[in-house]
Amino acid sequence: MLYASGIGLLSFALGDGHVLLSPRAARAAGVKPRVLSAREEETLAALGERLVPGSRESGVSLYVDQQLAVSLEDCMLMIQYLGVDPPFTPFYRTGLSAINAWAESRHGEKFSELSDTQAESLIDDLSNEKLEGWEGPPQGLFYFVVRNDACDVQYGTQEGFARLNVPYAAHIVPPSEWG
Amino acid sequence: MTLPKDKVDVVIVGSGSAGSHFAARLSKAGRRVVALEAGPDIRTEQMVSSMLWARRLKWKGAPVLETGPQPIGYVFNAGWGVGGASIHHYAVWPRMHENDFRVRSLYGRGLDWPIGYSDLQPYYDRVQKECGLSGDSKAEVWRPAGEPYPMGPVASANQGRVVRKGFESLGMKVAPLPMAIATKTYKGRPSCIWDGWCDAGCPTGALANALSVHWPEALAAGATLHPNHQVVRVLTESKGTRASGVEVVTPDGTRTLVMADVVVLAANTVQNARILLASASPEHPHGVGNASGTLGQFVTTHLAAPIFGLHPDKTNPWFGAFGGQFLNQEHYDEKENFSEQGAFGSYQWMIAQAMKPNGLLGMAPSRPDLRGSALKRFMERSTEHMITMTGVVEDLPLAQNRVTLNGKKDDWGVPLATVEHASSPESLALWQAAVDEGLKVFRATGADEVWNAPRAPMHIMGGTIMGTGPNNSVADAYGAVHEVPNLILGGAGLFPTSGGVNPTFTIQALVSMACDRMTGEAPPPSA
Numbered sequence: 001m002l003y004a005s006g007i008g009l010l011s012f013a014l015g016d017g018h019v020l021l022s023p024r025a026a027r028a029a030g031v032k033p034r035v036l037s038a039r040e041e042e043t044l045a046a047l048g049e050r051l052v053p054g055s056r057e058s059g060v061s062l063y064v065d066q067q068l069a070v071s072l073e074d075c076m077l078m079i080q081y082l083g084v085d086p087p088f089t090p091f092y093r094t095g096l097s098a099i100n101a102w103a104e105s106r107h108g109e110k111f112s113e114l115s116d117t118q119a120e121s122l123i124d125d126l127s128n129e130k131l132e133g134w135e136g137p138p139q140g141l142f143y144f145v146v147r148n149d150a151c152d153v154q155y156g157t158q159e160g161f162a163r164l165n166v167p168y169a170a171h172i173v174p175p176s177e178w179g
Numbered sequence: 180m181t182l183p184k185d186k187v188d189v190v191i192v193g194s195g196s197a198g199s200h201f202a203a204r205l206s207k208a209g210r211r212v213v214a215l216e217a218g219p220d221i222r223t224e225q226m227v228s229s230m231l232w233a234r235r236l237k238w239k240g241a242p243v244l245e246t247g248p249q250p251i252g253y254v255f256n257a258g259w260g261v262g263g264a265s266i267h268h269y270a271v272w273p274r275m276h277e278n279d280f281r282v283r284s285l286y287g288r289g290l291d292w293p294i295g296y297s298d299l300q301p302y303y304d305r306v307q308k309e310c311g312l313s314g315d316s317k318a319e320v321w322r323p324a325g326e327p328y329p330m331g332p333v334a335s336a337n338q339g340r341v342v343r344k345g346f347e348s349l350g351m352k353v354a355p356l357p358m359a360i361a362t363k364t365y366k367g368r369p370s371c372i373w374d375g376w377c378d379a380g381c382p383t384g385a386l387a388n389a390l391s392v393h394w395p396e397a398l399a400a401g402a403t404l405h406p407n408h409q410v411v412r413v414l415t416e417s418k419g420t421r422a423s424g425v426e427v428v429t430p431d432g433t434r435t436l437v438m439a440d441v442v443v444l445a446a447n448t449v450q451n452a453r454i455l456l457a458s459a460s461p462e463h464p465h466g467v468g469n470a471s472g473t474l475g476q477f478v479t480t481h482l483a484a485p486i487f488g489l490h491p492d493k494t495n496p497w498f499g500a501f502g503g504q505f506l507n508q509e510h511y512d513e514k515e516n517f518s519e520q521g522a523f524g525s526y527q528w529m530i531a532q533a534m535k536p537n538g539l540l541g542m543a544p545s546r547p548d549l550r551g552s553a554l555k556r557f558m559e560r561s562t563e564h565m566i567t568m569t570g571v572v573e574d575l576p577l578a579q580n581r582v583t584l585n586g587k588k589d590d591w592g593v594p595l596a597t598v599e600h601a602s603s604p605e606s607l608a609l610w611q612a613a614v615d616e617g618l619k620v621f622r623a624t625g626a627d628e629v630w631n632a633p634r635a636p637m638h639i640m641g642g643t644i645m646g647t648g649p650n651n652s653v654a655d656a657y658g659a660v661h662e663v664p665n666l667i668l669g670g671a672g673l674f675p676t677s678g679g680v681n682p683t684f685t686i687q688a689l690v691s692m693a694c695d696r697m698t699g700e701a702p703p704p705s706a
Contacts, residue, residue, distance in 0.1 A: 051550045052543075073219070073239045073259075076231040081255040081539055085242050123550065144547055148537070151544070155558060156230050156537030164536055164562045166497050169374040170228035171382050 023059025023066065023153060033065040035089055039110070040096045041065060044146065046112035047099060050119055051143075052150035058157070060150045064092060078148045082141065091137050091145070098136030099126065180403055182429070182437055187211045190425055190439035192410045192454070195263020196683055197669030197690050198445035199393035204694035206400035213403050213437060215427055217446070218260035220406040223390060226266070226380030230538035233379035236260070236267045240409075241589040243449055244597040247580070251480045251600050252636035255539065257447050261406055262389035264447065265683070269377050269502035270359040270386045271529055272312055272684035274303050276323050276511055279525065279678035286514060288523065288605075289575050290477065290675035293647045294656045296323055302688035302695075310387040310687065311365040314357035321508040330362045336373075338494040339504030339531035342566050345624030346507060346530075353505040353530060359387035359683070360500060375533030377501035378540070411593050412458040413442055415663060419462025422666040428591050441697065445669035448478070452582035452642040452672060453596040455653075455660075468643070468653045468660040475582040477644050478600055479677040482610040483637040484526070484570030486617035487545045488626035489560060496534045496542070496565040502681075503568065505530035511679060514573075517612040523605035524573030525679035526613045528620075532567055545632060566626060570613040571637060573679040575603040582642045600636075610634055638682050643672035657693045667693060 021029060033041040041061045048060035067077045068089045079088050099122070103111040107118050114122065125131050129139040136142055154160050161168045189205050191198045194216040206212040217240055225235070238257035245253060258264030277296040282289035304326040313330035316322055332355030335343070346353050360371045371385035384391040398404065407430040414423045414436065424438035444451050452475045456466040466474050507528040510516045514524050535541045542561040549557050580601065584594035602610075614631045621629040646652020649661035652675070658668040669690055671682040678685075694700075 051554070053551060053555055074235065076234045078234070078539060080234060080237065081252070083245055083250055083252075085244075120551075127548070127550075144544075147547065147550065148539075148544060151537045151541075152231055155543060156535070156541075160536065164558060166536060166562050168228070169372075169376075171374065171376060172224065172227045174227050174229045174232060 023063040024057065026062045027057070027059045031062060033062065035068040036061070036065045036092065036096070039100070040093060043096045043100055043111050044092070047146055048150035050123055051147045052154045055150035055154040058153040058160075060153045063153050064149050068092065078152065079145050082145065084137070091142075095136040095142040095146070098134050101135070102131055180405060182405065182427070182435060183213060186424075186438040186440065187213050188439065189213070189441045189443060190215065190437045191443040191445060192425060193263060193445035193447065193450070193669070194261045194394070194404060195258055195389055195445065195447065196265040196268075196686050198443065199262070199265070199389035199397060200687055200690040201443050201445060201669055201694065202397035202402045202404070203393040203400065204691070205697065206397050206402035208694075208698040208700070211401070212397065213439070214405065215408040215410050215425070215437065216261050216404065216406045217409045218406065221260040221262050221266060221390070223380070223382040226382040228374070228376045228379055230378065230535050230541060233267065233538070236380055241593070241595055244585055244595065245600070246597060247599040247601040249480070249482070249600050249602045249634065250636060251478065251598055251639050253449060253598065253639065256480075256636065256639050257449070261394070261404065265388040266380045266390065267378055268388065268683055269500070270388075271356060271502035271681045272307075272359045273357050273506065273508070273527065273680040274323055274325065275678045275680055275685050276525070278512060278514060279676055282514070282676045286523070290644070290646075292656070292675050293645055298656070299685070299688050299692065300325055302691040303684065306684065306687040306691050310359050310392050311361055311368065312357055312359055313362040315355045318354035319357065319506065320352060320354070321511050328357065330365060333358055333360065333362060333500060333504055335504050336495065336498050336531070337492065338496050338499065338566055341490050341492050341494055341624055342531050342568060342620070343505060345620040348623045349620060351507060351509050351620070353507050356503050356506045356529060358500060358502055361385045371500065373499050373533075375497055375499055375501055375535065378538065409591060410446070410454060411591050413444065413454060413467055413666060415460065415462060415467065419460065420663060422663050441665050441667060443667045443669055448639040448642050448670060448672040449582055449596050449598055451668060451670060453584065453593070455643065456582070456584050457593050463662070467666065468662055470649045470662055471651060471653070473644065473651065474653050475642055476578045476580070477576040477641040477675065478580040478582060478598060478639065479574040479576050479641045479674070480600060480636040481638050481677060481679065482572040482574055482602060482606060483635040484572055484610055484613045484617060485540075485545070485632040485635065486568050486570070486614070486621055486629065487631065488566045488621040488624065488629040489564050490566050490624060490626045491564070493563050494566055495563065496567065497562065499531065499533040501533050503529040503532040517609060520608050520612050521604060522608035522612045524575060524609045526570050526572040526609060527679050528568050528570055528617065530568040532569060534565060534567060536562060546630070566621065566624065568617065570610070570617055571679050571681065572606065572610045572613050574606050574677045576641055576676055577601070577603055580641070638671065638677070640671040640674040640677050640682055643668050644675045645673045646675065657696045658689065667697070669693070
């Protein structure tokens with residue numbers, strides 16, 4: 001288990017080996033995703049940022065990618081509460097592919113390159129389950145899951161609590177800055 | 180630690196709220212006790228204060244397929260590892276009321292328990308001393324008869340005081356929430372510091388759970404506990420009328436048997452039913468304890484009614500206990516109070532619960548419609564001004580809400596469980612009545628905005644219900660399976676009705692009563 005390592009930072013692939021970093025630091029270090037493709041990771045970061053400002057820099061896409069790589073026992077993703085059977089990678093992969101497909105069919109651009117107006121309109125339709133012919137997980141659920149992942153890294157960390165002026169008051173301090 | 184090769188007095192399946200209590204009582208009574216836990220060992224240092232890390236304490240075992248319009252929320256409600264769900268429970272311990280035990284007799288619907296409140300009262304009184312409950316029994320004007328709590332109540336804070344005014348302005352009362360949380364040093368356990376991390380486990384021991392109360396007692400008395408040991412079936416002797424032990428898969432994948440004079444099945448509501456169904460044999464072709472066909476039936480789950488608001492006053496909602504500060508059971512004893520709306524049942528309010536910014540019960544998910552800059556503004560205000568409470572709404576037991584086995588199997592060849600659940604129209608109407616009342620109360624606080632979250636499942640009960648005989652139930656009031664009386668069931672699976680209160684206190688009282696019978700001890704003096 002990660003916890004048993006006694007360090008608790010997430011293990012990311014960097015260069016020829018693995019290093020223990022927070023998702024924010026991993027993003028800054030240019031870590032590549034292990035499970036998601038570069039395009040999926042880019043889309044997830046862009047969608048997360050639209051939903052929860054700041055979550056891109058906080059490392060939402062690398063957090064999700066790293067969590068998809070660990071065992072279910074070590075998994076912290078909220079999706080496990082929401083009636084989706086593991087493994088969870090197909091859920092994210094098909095959802096990210098579907099949102100990109102919609103972006104391209106509507107605007108000829110991938111999601112990460114949409115304008116504010118275009119992206120917000122698409123997210124409105126996603127959250128209201130109005131994307132007919134959508135070929136991903138249930139639209140409302142996908143929106144809810146990604147939004148919560150982004151909230152986790154943006155507001156659920158010691159840094160996030162401090163950003164909101166909420167005392168963290170830990171009994172046992174999380175072994176990494178993100179959670 | 181290796182498993183015993185010889186026969187033991189008692190083998191216990193599951194190490195949570197019920198299993199740990201059985202282990203403590205029976206080992207202290209001189210029984211040789213072996214407990215088998217499917218999940219890993221859990222230690223207090225793993226209870227990291229984080230809503231992300233908290234998710235490692237929830238169910239990670241064999242998948243449970245949930246069907247029906249109101250799924251039971253299995254993963255969120257079940258625990259994983261030593262201590263089970265008691266590790267992440269919120270320690271709200273109200274008693275069930277007299278009419279909860281006689282729903283069929285009094286109202287012509289639902290089911291009756293084979294015991295009444297007076298049978299269980301001495302065990303509630305005993306358990307609250309053993310585990311340490313805090314509260315104010317006089318302020319709880321709705322509380323059924325019983326001894327005062329051994330500790331004074333939780334202190335109220337800003338959020339509680341704000342919501343209390345809403346109730347009082349409508350002529351309704353609140354009382355301190357009865358909690359299995361220490362408000363002073365109690366049997367060596369420290370007082371709570373109200374940091375609101377209950378969902379992530381309580382490493383200080385202020386909150387009464389399997390790790391802070393019963394496992395230390397059980398292990399000191401000689402019980403052995405074996406994490407990562409998956410029980411796959413209950414064994415019965417050749418005539419099928421006595422349990423002889425269990426078959427278990429050890430951490431290295433070896434199948435072996437643990438033989439015992441008594442088998443206690445205290446996995447959890449769904450897993451107890453699954454193991455009994457999967458233990459079918461020529462003597463029990465439809466599963467052990469299933470002569471009546473009721474095994475798996477009458478699964479219930481409270482319908483949670485979360486109410487939220489933003490109040491002009493500073494509420495500091497992150498402070499306190501996850502379970503809340505106050506209780507209201509205004510209409511609890513009037514199950515037909517909302518009959519004009521087609522509703523039936525009881526509910527209570529857990530008031531002014533501590534919230535974190537994230538997490539399924541946190542601030543951000545309470546308004547899933549907000550995103551971008553609107554979410555950012557909402558979060559900045561919520562962390563200082565949010566108020567919340569949750570209604571715990573009774574779920575009428577229905578035979579079609581049940582645990583069955585499906586065609587898939589786990590790594591050890593045991594069929595997986597499917598749980599179908601649809602709340603009755605009466606329960607859904609009661610949920611709506613509760614929500615309407617909750618919104619009215621929050622408006623009466625002077626809140627700027629009030630809203631509610633959709634229905635959500637809270638607690639899982641039924642499936643292996645107790646009753647008067649094998650024609651209508653799986654077990655008797657002591658949890659003894661009618662057809663196999665040395666097979667004892669523990670946990671909320673025994674509940675024929677859900678009531679509208681949190682189940683853990685009643686689970687504990689039932690275990691205490693069962694242990695008295697198993698050890699031949701006299702009931703407590705007040706019985």
